[in-house]
Amino acid sequence: MELIDNGLERAFEIVAGTAPQAILIVNKLCKIVYSNPKVSLIFQYTTDELHGMLIERILPEFNIHESVLMQMLFLDEESIPNPEPIELITGITKKGIPFQLKLNVASIQPDVPHLKANLQNTLEENALKSEKDEQTIRLLSFSSAISRAIIKSKTEIELSNQLCRIAVEIGKFEICWVGLPDMVNNLHNPIAHYNATEQDKFVLTTFKFDNNGPTGTVMASGNYYLSNSFEKEPWTPELKNYLWSRGFRSYLVLSLKKHGRPHSTLNVYSNSKTIFTADQIEFLNGIAQDISDALDNLELEKMHTAAIKNQNDTAMLLNQAEAKAHIGSWRINFKTGISKKSDEACRIYGFEPTEDNVFKYEDWRTAVHPDDWGYVKQMDDEAALTLSNCIKFHRIVRPNGEIRNIGADSSFDVDDDGKPFGMHGLVYDLTDKLNSAAALNQSEANLRLIIDLLPQCILLKDINGEFIYANKNYCDLFGMKFEELVEKHWTEIHSSDKYNTINKHDAEVIRSGKATILRDFIFVDAKGNKRYFDVVKSPMLIAGSKKQAILGVLNDITDQKLAEEERVAILDDIVSRNKSLEQFSQMMSHNLRAPVANIMGISSVLELPNLTEKNKAELMEGITKSAHVLDNVIRDMNKILHLRESINVQREVVSFKDLVRELKVSLGDILENERGVIKTDFHEMPEYYSIKSYFHSIFLNLISNSIKFRRINVPPVIDISTKIHENGFELVFCDNGIGIDLEKYRDKIFGLYKRFHTSAEGNGIGLFMVKTQVEALGGSISISSVVNKGTEIRIYFNDNK
Amino acid sequence: MNKNSSPDIILVDDDPICNMLNELLIREMLPHSEITIFSNSLEAYHFLLDSLKNPIANTTIIFLDINMPIMSGWELLNELKEHITKARQYYKIYMLSSSLDPRDNDNAKTNPLVSGFFEKPLNRFDFLTTGDSHI
CATH class of the missing domain: 1.10.287 (Helix Hairpins)
Known part of the structure; x- marks a missing residue:
């Protein structure tokens, strides 16, 4: 599989390359198309040996699913505890040694239909991307049109006007103007322009140029002047702002000469920075030379001849370029009804080029794909109403039935009275480009899918902390979709208690320029589960933009x-x-x-x-x-x-009030003899679902203790109550007995057979039993006491159901 | 030291049966010894502390139980540490326990106040090892 060259691929390499699992990708022919270093380590084959190998050589039991485009295999060597049952499979190393592996398989079947849905968009994007070839074609058409203009024009002004119109209409520049600079007053003095707004004109006529600026330089040197980064120019901010606000990104001034000396300037503006390559400037310079020649040549005939020669030359060039770029041109004359196509245009429509390439309307009508005819007709009708230029993207059916995707643009030919007498335009075959775009998209979709399938959570954020990319597992942590997460700042999705840790880690990654690990990062995911991660972050450059970013891989x-x-x-x-x-x-x-x-x-x-x-x-x-x-x-x-x-005894509802009543009966005599009193207040927590015998024993032991360790001549008073707390409840036993010196005995108080008084009976088992039972029920016990005042015992249960 | 003058004996144990047994045994072995019995270790401690202030010439042999409420035998010895020199001079202390815990024996060996350790019940042979000079 071809992995495309962008940030994702790098991310995939890093993640898969460092994954603890062995990762394999197998195509539907059962051949290994990808393996990470861990695979080589386990099976002892090199990556090159593995590539293209049949999967059955290393995993004889593995069954491929034919319906699936590709399968991604995760193999675990170690027995990491995993709650989900995993298939065990036998692997065979290079030396033929069999061993057991844990296998997880994921299918890679990218969702292709969305590509179809986006066909129209893709077509348009690709038309815009038709890049250099198309530019060259434009310039050639431009040149050809200029040649015709030179032949037709009778005055300098007319030639200049034609030149500006052609530059904008065919050359696709934003505006074009010709200036006859006033070198005394430093005024541009535009003599012709096309597509300039009123304000443009005002600026042009009033702006005083600098002798070191474009116009000054061109007039002095006779060379062209190109600017495609306005910010670097020493121009006034007002001018820069104006150019920016008009959307211009590059500006070319060519010198038009008379008798070999700079005479006037040809100025073109484009909204693209890269429109002027060295070749194109050379070409435009050639055109400027032609025009200069034309200006020089006062003898019309001579000029005419030169222009015809030039036209022939460019026509030939045009044909070659068309064939190379799969772009054809066509022209139709409304008066004669004859449509002519270039050789390449014929080939695009599926006809062999002939001597004249005459093409009837009906031929074209049948060539348009029936499903697209409505769209084509509508676009043409709309264009015809306003005589405007038009670009259409649609399908055609060749005579042999083959369907192709094409883009076609058209312009009306208008006579001096403004009436259309014909149309011309370009047609380009986009089928191959679309296919490669689809393949590219599919390849990227595959890669995304693979990264989504990786068990790790993966994120990519720019140096400012905004997410550029995150895989599904990462998005799932926050219960978000990728679309929701992307371009968010990380602080928007993390809770503020994590800011410090994450900031420190990111800063360390940027400072060291190396992969840095953050261990035991604790995080509560969107489902409320506590998760632990080892987070590896490494700095990386985003392909293309050269911007710094941080790639994070979270191992769960x-x-x-x-x-x-x-x-x-x-x-x-x-x-x-x-x-x-x-x-x-x-x-x-x-x-x-x-x-x-x-x-x-x-x-x-x-x-x-x-x-x-x-x-x-x-x-x-x-x-x-x-x-x-x-x-x-x-x-x-x-x-x-x-x-x-x-402890496994059946639980039941234990009513504290009933329990005390029962105990009063069984303690009967002892309590009466000592004139003891038990006071209770269970209104906050009257009952508890638990083991009754335990509570019986706890109450009995504590009450008996209070009676045993009473003060001499002070009748025992025992207060028992419940108190509700945020996460549980408390049973409080309070007496007025002799108390215990806790300073001395705190460690031993609940020990087995520990007694603290010689004055009273006691076998030292009571509190030990109470503590054991409380703990068996999941509670905890604490004591506070003042000697000769009393003792308070609190039993806490972390549950208030 | 006079051969006829028998040593005074102090028994410290919270178990009355044990005290009775030891008393009978000592009377048999050392008929002329004066025997004092404490079933409360705290009381025994105060008595011993007071005795050190006005010591009698005669050596006193103390049989000290380890496992007692309020104050264990070891805790009692700990409280006597301040007077270790005098205590060593006038008291011969033997630890007594029914425990089979070997740590008690080890502690007895390392404690400078302790002359020996006996497992309960005390018997005649134990008495022979307490120092024949008294018997």
Whole structure:
């Protein structure tokens, strides 16, 4: 496939060349037409070897879809986590070693119909682009017309007027005038002009030229003067502004001589900067010479002969140029009804050129494509009404049935009374140009499609930060279409918190002139998903304009990042589990062993000889107590182990009010004995969908703690309430107990078998259980306390559904 | 040091059964020793601190449990650091624990105030290693 030479191709090369995947493009003949360096690396073939190779040599299992113009293959060597199932395929290296690859295929079938829809536009554009050949034809026609004018003209003024008219009508210059400069007063003194506005005329007649300016130079040297960059001329700003405002972009002054000395100036203006190439100026200079000769030659006959000779010469040149440029000319005389076409015009219409090339109206009428006849007729009729020039683009059918696209322009020949007596014009065959334009467009469409298919997000912005190009993946990030994004400034689509990062990166790219990578760029896309990118930006020049731009390629590393985050989360979980296991083993080593050690100790002490009966009784009681402690520890262990497994229990609506009512009943005596009071306020969050047994245990442990750690002679008051927060809710337990010195014990407060008071009973499991259960439910717990004032425990759940 | 003068013994443990056991064992081994028992480590700490201000000539042997509420055995020793010279002079401190955690043993070896570490239950052989000069 031919990749066209523009910025896109360069972008494609950079992106595909540095892509982590191997990228192949295969045509419908199963041949590889493109491969990136990664392919060579994997398969060990060089790029040259791969080019044109049948795909089955490296991917024997790959099936080509014949309906598809081309297919683009992405091959992944590494097993990057990917949520979408990917086809696995066997690849064979140059040495014949088979291995597994992940394959992603995209079809390249560019949408061609839009080209047809734009045919008319393309035709017109191409007609305008008919470039140098057409220009040359114009100039030749111009020359030919001048020759005729020289023959016909009888006075200098008439010749000058004809000259100006021909220059504008055939030479396609904007205006043309002939000046007979007044060298004393530095006035242009125009003696003839064509297409000049009243203001042009006023400027021409009043403007005083500078001796070093165009007119002065030409009159002094006899050479021509060309300006196609007005901004560089030492003219007054008023004159420059005036020329700009008239749309002129270039200006040529030719010297007309009499007796070999500069006599007058021929001035032409064009709205194109590039209309005057060196060849064309040479040619125009030749015409100026002809006219100078004509001016010199007072003997009409001599002038006549010279002109005829010149006309013949130019006619021959014209024929050659027409053939070369596929541009033909034609002329019709209304009086005789005879239409004549040039040789090339005949060929365009599909006829062999003959001696006279006579062409009847009916021949032309049948040549026009039936579908286009309406358009052609309408254009001609409109032109005829005003006797104006006209350019038509339409199809013709050659006698052999072949359809061609042509452009045809026409001008009326008008006699001295202003009546038309004929028409002439040019006809150019645009079929080949259109085909190549279509091929060019298709090639560009292919390239765009390929870049759209690349997994990376690609952007191209100019040095000011305005988007020139972005592929589909990039546009999708912002939920925009390319048409919406292009020419926007990047700050219009990014949130302001990204400005600093992006500015810094861009500045570094421009400063270093090298590709620069920005890692872990975090971005929330239009769908609200958090995405991670490695952004590679490199400076580049836009083909043609030589303007600096920044090419950005965003590699989506979201999957890797999420996997990494998941890994970190898992690691955290493992660390925390490990910590609780460690706690568990500490508990085993201490709390389980303490009663065992006691029993062992008692049994050895019982052997001592001098024990009293009282001692023995105490020791026996010690065994019983130790056995109970042992039992309790084992029961606690069982609870904890069970707790960790029961998180999958069915959830239900837990009403806090009901829960407290149930607990009041089961705590009954204990609460009454201590004259304890439980106050509740659950109006902000009366219930929660969760695991009831957990909440039961949490409430029970916290209420029991408040009763256990009450102040002496102060009846316990426990306040329980719920508070709604922005992203969740809080359960608050408040008591008036003895409190805990948090300065000392903050780290240990929720530890297993940690006790902080010797004055009260407690097995050190309560808060540990509460914390474990809260965390199992996805909540968090915090404590604040003042010794001898009370304790407040807050349980936060990040959810308020 | 007088052979007949038995050392004073202080037991610090929150577990009453353990204290009873150790008391019986010590009475058997050192019938003339004066035994003081603390089940609250904070109280024990204040007692020890006061004793250092008016030290008695006799060496005191302390059996200090590690795992206690309010103030663990290690925390108690930490508080005594300021008086390390005197404490080393008058106290012979043995750590006592039912824990099988090897770190406790390591800590005992490196702590300058600690003379040794015993796993519970305490037995006769342990007493022999506390220094035969007293027995």
